[in-house]
Amino acid sequence: MNHQIIIESETEGAEEYAALLQRVIPAVLEAEGVAFDCEVDVLLTDDAGIHAINLQQRGVDRPTDVLSFPMFELAPGTPPALEDVEADPGSGLVPLGDMVLSLERAKAQGEEYGHGARRETAYLAVHSVLHLLGYDHLDEGEQKRRMRAREETILGALGIPRETAEG
Structure with missing residues (x-):
């Protein structure tokens, strides 16, 4: 597949994470059986930037780790x-x-969970792409368990398991 991952950055030092996302996002699409060429747009920002977007788009007045805006249901x-x-x-x-x-x-x-920023960034990207593909975790039950299982399976296949302790 010829997926296009467009990455913009509002923060310094994003280059190494952009390269990671160029590897991770297509792997999620492949793992989920996406059989057509697609585009995913990514904005790498800081807490202030994501806070502003969260407030503007969702009415939630706080920063978060990742936001996903799917085009399709x-x-x-x-x-x-x-x-x-x-x-x-x-x-x-x-x-x-x-x-x-x-x-x-x-x-x-990544520091709090003891597995490093790269693993956390990869996890958040997998999580977000799964949201773009219809997964949700609002029920805190079966949907959440299913989504978490897919996240860990995909990260494991990428060689980025939970126990990875890289910076």
């Missing part, structure tokens, strides 16, 4: 079909949606 765990989505006529790519990730929060959480 898809069924989790079911590979999307071309009939379920619409390609951009100019590029021919299906715009799956947007991701906003706070590198500041990823670094803090």
Whole structure:
């Protein structure tokens, strides 16, 4: 597949994380059976940046680690079909949606959880792409367990398991 991952940054030192996301995001799409070329837009920011977006887009007055804005309503765990989505006529790519990730929060959480900023950033990217593909975890029950299991399976296949302690 020829997925296009467009990464913009509002924060310094984002280059190494951008390279990581260029590897992680297509791996999630492949693991979930996305069989068409698509585009995912990513904004790497800090807590202030994600706070402003969270307030503007969701009415939530606080920073968070990652935000996902899917373009389509898809069924989790079911590979999307071309009939379920619409390609951009100019590029021919299906715009799956947007991701906003706070590198500041990823670094803090990576330290807090003891597995480092790179692993946390990879985890947040996997989490966000799964949201773009219809997964949710609002029920704190079966949906959340299913999403967490997919996250760990995908990260394991990428060689980024939970116990990784990289910076």
